[in-house]
Amino acid sequence: MRKKLVVVGAGMASGRMLEHLFEDGTDAFDVTLFGAEPRGNYNRIMLSPVLAGEKCYEDIITHDAEWYAAHDVACRFGETVTRIDRKAKVVFSRAGETPYDKLVLATGSAPFIIPVAGRDLPGVRAFRDLDDVEAMIAAAEKPGARAVVIGGGLLGLEAAAALRSRGMEVVVLHLMGHLMERQLDPAAGYLLQKELEGRGIKVHCKAQTKAILGDGRAEAVLLEDGTVYPADLVVMAVGIRPETRIAVDAGLYVERGIVVDDQMVTSDPDILAIGECVEHERICYGLVAPLYDMAKVAAATLREKAATFRPVETATQLKVTGVNLYSAGDFADGDDREEIVLRDAAAGIYKRLVLKDNRILGAVLYGDTADGAWFFDLLKKGADISDQRDTLIFGQAYQGGGRLDSTAAVAALPDEAEICGCNGVCKGKITGAITEKGLTTLEAVRAHTKASASCGTCTGLVEQLMKLTLGDAYNPAAITPVCGCTDLGHDEVRRLIRAKRLKTIPAVMQELEWKTSCGCAKCRPALNYYLVCEWPDEYADDYQSRFVNERVHANIQKDGTYSVVPRMWGGVTSAKELRAIADVVEKFDIPMVKVTGGQRIDMLGVKKEDLPAVWAELGKAGFVSGHAYAKGLRTVKTCVGSEWCRFGTQDSTGLGIRIEKFMWGSWTPAKVKMAVSGCPRNCAEATCKDVGVICVDSGYEIHFAGAAGLDIKGTEKLGLVRTEDEALEVIVALVQMYREQARYLERIYKWAKRIGYDEIRRQVLEDKARRKEYYDRFVFSQKFAQVDPWSERATGKDRHEFEPMAELSLEAAE
Amino acid sequence: MSDHHWQAVGRLDDIPLRGARCVKMGEITIAVFRTADNRVFALEDRCPHRNGPLSQGIVHDACVTCPLHNWVISLETGLAQGADEGAVRTFPLKRDGERILIDLTRAMVMAVEE
Incomplete structure (x- = not known):
């Protein structure tokens, strides 16, 4: 008879343990999996990208219903285990008793909630599970909503950046003198703070929270120094503590966490524990790499195989799009320690290595983290770096004389160099799997090795390894040609039109070595648009290419x-x-x-x-x-706004008309539909348009990148501006940026996803000089575009288009 | 009926380069195409797929792409290109200097049949 295994907690550690348990195909156990959340195992590390809207929940599921069914796991999700009876060997839950032969506790950790008044008010959330994420997303939907994030560590900053990208006003309160003090030294913390402030996040260090204020729900946060920050949402991200309650109640040996030995066994030989709830040699772990090691060891122990958990060095990366940050090891100052620092403030680069006896103890990299894996490898090996001290800080590419390119740097890594920190996958394992199993895609490499399958920050390294191993057979960023007439992609063609100053379709085809004599129905309209956009005053529109x-x-x-x-x-x-x-x-x-x-x-x-x-x-x-036929500005839909509506906050009709009169006639890569709503009730349905405006009391909220066609997608918030003039300028700049960069027939939402919402925000909202340049270029091109094509044709232009060349009667022919 | 009924329908300059003009004959519309290298072709203005007006399509090499669903039709043979199958009726055409003449025999047979 099979033994009964009960697992309490469906997090990342237990999910991985079950995988290892089923690995060899033997099914020694009947498994029952309890999870307090009403869903199965998912990749908790990826909650930040979900909060930022870069991924959705489905993307981060690690085990689906099919997987549990295939392995015969009895899932009890949404059911909390309340008690263990060790004598009777049963656990208790809502549904009653469940017996076990072996029990694994993987209860994880609970967010630490600082004990201040108001901490229980609605609107105060931790950042721990999907429910928290959903609550935060809901809070961010309210226009002009404000968030206060308490805690400037890894989790708090990821939450802050994500909420900011959703358009919230965000303040980060941090108790210590600089951000992420556990991973960063003050200098790197300062660079990070500047970067976040540049994104519009306010950072308040040495902030001691006194109370959360509010009548019925959180409304503000009060600091000891008297500062008050208004808040619709308060996120507590000050730390975690191991969740040990049922272990304590059951009389297991618990210190800070549930104490385990090297085999992950607790003080009761039939009970194991893994994950954030455990304490091993007086250390509790919070990063995923050691938790995965525990999972592996626990699976082996359950199968009565020898395995030992050893503490490992771990490296940290911050998952905030656009911020490159890497830290590893111990980088505290000390009398017996030396340091090598590289600082390039203009480029936003800071690197610091802490050395002792010519060996690397710690590394902090900000801005350029390409050498993180290499430094970490030297650190773990305890390598003597005396020979390369002079050039060490410049990174691996500078070792041994000439500068290597980044691929060569990866090629030079030893086989045992760790590539994926989360899953502890080294270079040799990845290249081995690629060769042996004939893997050719990133997805396949992830499936077989787990490399880059957790937080994903090492994806670039894995791709370089694929390139090295497969040669030309692997081409991740393969350019899709415009059409069969050329090998060039849309972006290359646009760049070359600009660089070579090509001003006619024949010139483009000649210079860029088109394979056909005069293109086709795909490339000609694209080229015609690119030329219209690039040379508005000089290019003669080719009607036969429209x-x-x-x-x-x-x-x-x-x-x-x-x-x-x-x-x-x-x-x-x-x-x-x-x-x-x-x-x-x-x-x-x-x-x-x-x-x-x-x-x-x-x-x-x-x-x-x-x-x-x-x-x-x-x-x-x-x-x-009305240009209802054009790849151009179609319509600006409006509601009646403050002129008629009792809820209207601004003159939405007037603004819509103004935008339309300003922008009509412009050609764009694909059609552009806009709308202006006079209040957040959004009667003009502005939040599914290419560009939308929601008027609010304090100004104009500009939205973009929505879709309501083949795809349905709500808009992204670009930002809030105070005046109508500014709203117009931002919208015009946004459209001009799209006109200049998008591929023909690519709608705004697809282009924006490709370019990155933050990048667009930076260029057309934050960088005012840049915005003005886009605006001016649009205004210039309008001089040539705003001609009514109907009146031209009503007076005889292109008459041949509308009249037959000849009308014959049958008799005439005979 | 004699073997050929040549009928002048217009001049080369009447048709835009890489474009087309229509010749109407009762219910029948003939599209006269002019390619980039000044060759001229006459086809029935009706795509074999969903009757799209080929004269409104984009002309490239010796082909036209139908404006309705992007079928590509050879002007030389009237056959659909690529994976699509179908044929468009073609009409004999000759040039007399700038003048374009179409043999309407086939068109007249079509007109009688309809």
């Missing part, structure tokens, strides 16, 4: 007729305009009139030869083209 809609300025329908949508600025119309439309519909016998999703009127079924006459009639009433 899709029919943009050539005849109407939308082709399935039967070859066209639909006509006149511009109605901001969706506002008048009796005179409506009368003109009614007359046109009757005069030209237009079969259908329909209101569009963008608040315009669409006349469908217009015969092509009627188009110029239809436009001429519409033109008399003041209508211009």
Whole structure:
């Protein structure tokens, strides 16, 4: 009969232990897995990217229902184990008793909540599990919401950066003199603080929290020095303590954590413990690497195999997009210690090595962390570095004379160098797996070796190893060519048009060695757009390279007729305009009139030869083209705003009209739809548009990168500006940045995801000089773009487009 | 009926380079294409896929891409290219200096059949 194994806690350590337990295919145990959270094992380290919106929960699940079923694990998620009866060998939960032969405690840790008044108020959260993350995301959704993060350690800073990227006003309170004092020295802590402040996060060090204030829910945080920070959300991230309650109640030997021996066995031989709840040789662990080691040892012990847990050196990296930070070892000052420091303030680089007897004791890298793995390897080996002292700080690339490129640096690493700190995977294991198992993708390498499968910060190193091992067979950033006519990708083509000052389609094809004589229906419209955008004043638009809609300025329908949508600025119309439309519909016998999703009127079924006459009639009433057919600015949808609505905070209609009048006629890589809502009730549905504005009392919240088509995606918040003028400038700069950088047919949301929301925010919101440059370039190009194509054609331009070359009767032919 | 009914339909300059113009004959529309190297072709203006007006498509090499669903049709043979299958009716065409003449025999047969 199989033995009964009960596991209490479904975290990263127990998930890994179960994997090891099932590894050899024998199933010696009937496993029951209890988890207090109503869900299975997931990668807790990745909660920060989830909070930042860079990943979703599904991305970080490590074991799904299928996996548990395949291994016959009885899952009891959402069920807390309340008591252990060691004599009867049963655990108690809501559902009653569950017997065990072996019990594994993996209860993890609980966030430490500082004992101040108000700590229990709604709105105060820890940053520990998915429920916390969801609560924080919900809090961030309120426009202008403010967060105070208590704790400037790893977790607190990741939370702060993520909340800030969601548009919250964020203050970090830190008790110590500098941020992350356990991993960083003061100099690196200062650089980090500057970086965070540059992102609009306020950092308050030496902040002693006195109370959390609020009536019914958290409203502010009061410090001992009297400072008050208003807060809609308070995140406690001051530390963790091992969760030991049921172990204590059961009479197990517990100090700070549940005490275990080298085999992970507690004071009761049938009870093991792993993870953050344990204490081994007086040390409690919080980083994932040693926890995974424990998991491996515990699985071996359960299978009655010999294994020993040894404390390991661990390195730390901060998972904040755009911040490179690495620390390892011990870097406290000391009389017997020396240090080597490299400081380049302008480049934002700081490196410090702490040495003792010519061996590395600790390393702190900020800005450039490429050599982290190499320093850490020297540290763990206790290597004597006397020979390379002079160049050591410059990194591995500078050892042995000439400068190596980064791939060569990785090539030079010894096989036992650790690449993935989380999972303790060394270089040899990765290259071995690639060769033996014939792995060719990053996903496959992750699946077989676990390298870069946890926090993901070593992904670049793993990719370099793949490149080294596979040669040309591995090409992670393979460029997708524009089309079959060229090997160049969109970005390369745009860059070369600029660099070589190419100003016609034939010149592009000649210089960039197009493989076809005159391109195809994919590349020609793309090139035409790139040239229009790059040389607005000089380039002569090639109509034969435009899709029919943009050539005849109407939308082709399935039967070859066209639909006509006149511009109605901001969706506002008048009796005179409506009368003109009614007359046109009757005069030209237009079969259908329909209101569009963008608040315009669409006349469908217009015969092509009627188009110029239809436009001429519409033109008399003041209508211009609505560009409903264009890869360009389509519509700005608005609500009635403060002019009519009792909730309106600003003149949303007026702003919408202003934006539309300013930006109409501009060509863009793909269509651009905008909206302005007068209050957060958002009647204009601005949060699924390419660009949206939500008016609030304090100004204009600018949103971007939404989608409501093939993909559905809420917008990202770009930021809040105070005035209408500033809102217009930011929106124009954003669109110009998109015009200059995106690939043809790439909507804003796809482009933004590729470029990074923070980068866009930095360029068009924070960097005011840059913003102005984008704005000016847009204004310049508008001089040539804002010509109404309808009135031009109503007066005879491109007549050939609309008239047959000949009309023959059958008789004439005979 | 004689073997050929050549009919002048217009001049080369009437058609934009890498473009097309239409010739209407009752219910039938013939698209006359002009390629980048000044070759001229006449095809029925109807994609074999969903009857899209080929004359409105983008002309590249000796092909046109239908504006409705991007089928690529050879102007020389009328055959759909790549994975798509289908054919467009082509009409004999000749040039007399700048003048373009189309043989309408086939068009007249079509007109009678319809």
